[in-house]
Amino acid sequence: MNVPTEYIFALATIILIPIYYYYTKLHRIEKFFETFPTPTTVPILGNARDLRSSAALFKNLHAYVRNYGKMVHIKIGPIGHVLVCSDYKFIEFLLTSNKLLKKSFNFKLLEPWLGTGLATADGGVKWRAHRKLITTAFHFKILEQFVDVFESTGDILVQKLSKESGNQSVDVFPYLTRCTLDIICETAMGTKVDTQNSEASSYVQSVKTMCKIFLSRTMSILKRYDCIFRFTKDYEIQQKCLKILHGYTNNVIDSKRRELEEKRKDKKWRDVDDLGRRKKKVFLDLLLEGTVDGQSMSDKEIREEVDTFMFGGHDTTATAVSFILYCLANNKEVQDKVLEEQKELFGNEKNPKVTYSNIQEMKYLENVVKEGLRLYSPVPLFSRRIDQDVEYDGTIIPKGVGVLIFGHGIHMDPQYYPNPEKFDPSRFENLDGRYPFAFIPFSAGPRNCIGQKYAMLEIKCLLSKIVRNFELFPASPHHEMMLAVEIVLKSLTGVKISLKSR
Template identity: 45%
Template structure:
């Protein structure tokens, strides 16, 4: 009896898979696809999720296509590096919902700006956008500097070494910065040898990525019986617990100040303009006259924490590795900083200083071209739509392969060469804006991109003023890997030499 039930179950699952496969095939048969096996789909091509973006490029080149159909479990995804299709998708006012994979972020980010849809997204986006005005962001430059000072001290311990991995130091610095700017608290991740909060942030990224590439874990009924789910719950208890306690504390402080009928001081005891963290702005914001709930605030703070931590840390680290291995570029960036700061390695940056770092800004753009923090992102069709003669069915997931179009020689000649000058005004006229999309584009572009750029400029300039960056010995070749962000699976190793003041 049990054998008959098992056979019936297997036949039923295989029948349903065939139905789903041919459903998508009937719409998308003109789009090339690697061989799809029952249940696992194209999974054999993606045995190692870390190699997913490189695998997609290899397959696209193999089939001589800019769009690729991939089957994962009972679903199909079309990944594309086609410029016109990307422009169509990112400019659309209707194809705005995030892809299936983003649902794996919801236990952590809830209905924050990254994953929310419809009217909830529109109202929250409208409310949050003003908080990233440059006059508000300017107040955080002191936070960049103070945490950068700790970073410099940590890096100095590696002077004289022929090789060390810089990424762990950058990621802890970025976490300290985002906690202070988002929640107004210092978690001292750089100073504590083992930060539980930092560990949980890192583990959540790994859990989300692992679940995304395992079709069996897409289903909550299976996932909730896995060790991965239990690990996720422990991490969320730490992350949400910390955020909830800070929200409650700050809400009580605001009520206390209101009961005293005193206007909060706009400057600190030293006369400096008082920093207002992102959380405090949310606590004082409203939608249609009502204040945000604690859950809404937590979702947005968590989203800001995720979006502004690993992504920025990866960008800074890839830039350091690229500068270390391109001495001409590094020297040009350093000479620009000497014109701004002279030989003063300690003077804090000002907002005007950051605006003068024109060449370093080109370095950041070239870094994000080669190593976009989000190597691909996805959209879901809320209804059938037709593009270039192909009808994409409702609920279809479409992926935008930023990593692919950034390395396309049609838009960036000699794409593997690190050449910041390609983004100078005389070389990059902006006529193909959707060929460079590290922060996405269109209605759902990254609201925090200006914040990220300022943090990267401040941190990189501080490091370059203090150290000359050298290639690791022996030579270190990056093993680019797609996690929830793009990173290097074998670290980002460089060497340092102290710069001497003259």
């Protein structure tokens, strides 16, 4: 029987493409990883079973570092290879590079939600232009204006927590998530949403669900592929969450647009203050009024950046404050020093008029915050995709290698932090600055967190207010946190403490 030539050609193509891919790309990557230790694997799955849940991922990454060292090769499925790194020298090399800026493939799984905003963009022209525009939203003159919002929103938080005063155990995290969501909306978006006075927030719940789905897809050999994911229950759930999340941010954007249009119509409105100085624009103003390369940002681009900052600006901050409150509740000596510093600034006044300069004077509290960020890093993992052959320490790292920077791993390294399990803010009084890349809660280098000064200011403001109003104690019965990575570090058992009004 004569077989048509085109069929033979098609069959040969089907056979040869995988062979070509293996020897030109995958084979080089596999050869590179031969020099690194690999935890015990199982056929087909590799190390995927070790990473089957958010809690297992966090626990086993630390186990890999302890048992195999600071540069570990793990396999996910039959062809997935990742370098898990908590080595100082390599972290410095990677994070300071102006070329190796691409996030890992897994971040594409966030694009249905966050699009290609600053957090997920590949580090190209669009990313650089947007970052340059948005950076101006975090000028210290703008941050000064936000303190009043931090304070007023924090006052509502104190009212809510007062209802829990005297209870032996309260999970503070839900209170903080609603508070920080209100703060990000009013400061960066210029819109009040009053989430704290709602019984529940569908937005907050949808964020939580999307984080879980992202992690589930990341660790799954099959669900990471869209063609398979579309037929799963998680896909249906994701679509419902996206409707809520995008609906929420679209409402915020529309509200701000209407406000700006009304201001333009108002002949008395001026964009300068009483001294004739041009008013600083907040984040959403910049997006709506700004241009990139002479072009206004599209509605889609604006929503992507708003979605990114709505998520990053409330969830990570709420996580940080919750964990630090837990540390203070379980370390009375440190809590007493924080209170002493507050009294030096404000006497016994629980609700003073707090200014930007007051917050800058809270030096001990700043060390407390840094130690909390070290011990419970809100974003414990960063990823990069090596998108070009690059030389490191005499070795060529081939294009296609995926790197997982285990920031929490280096934060718990006794080489840089003796007795790393201990909550000890004094260690930040003695650091000499020789190892800046041993403390990376906000990442570092060109892709560092653009809002880190905003976050530090907000965290200090909320903590100082809570400590002035409440004495913190460990929860009763004893509360053990179960740490897990769901994009942001979380405790699956909540963050529980006891509060008593001062």
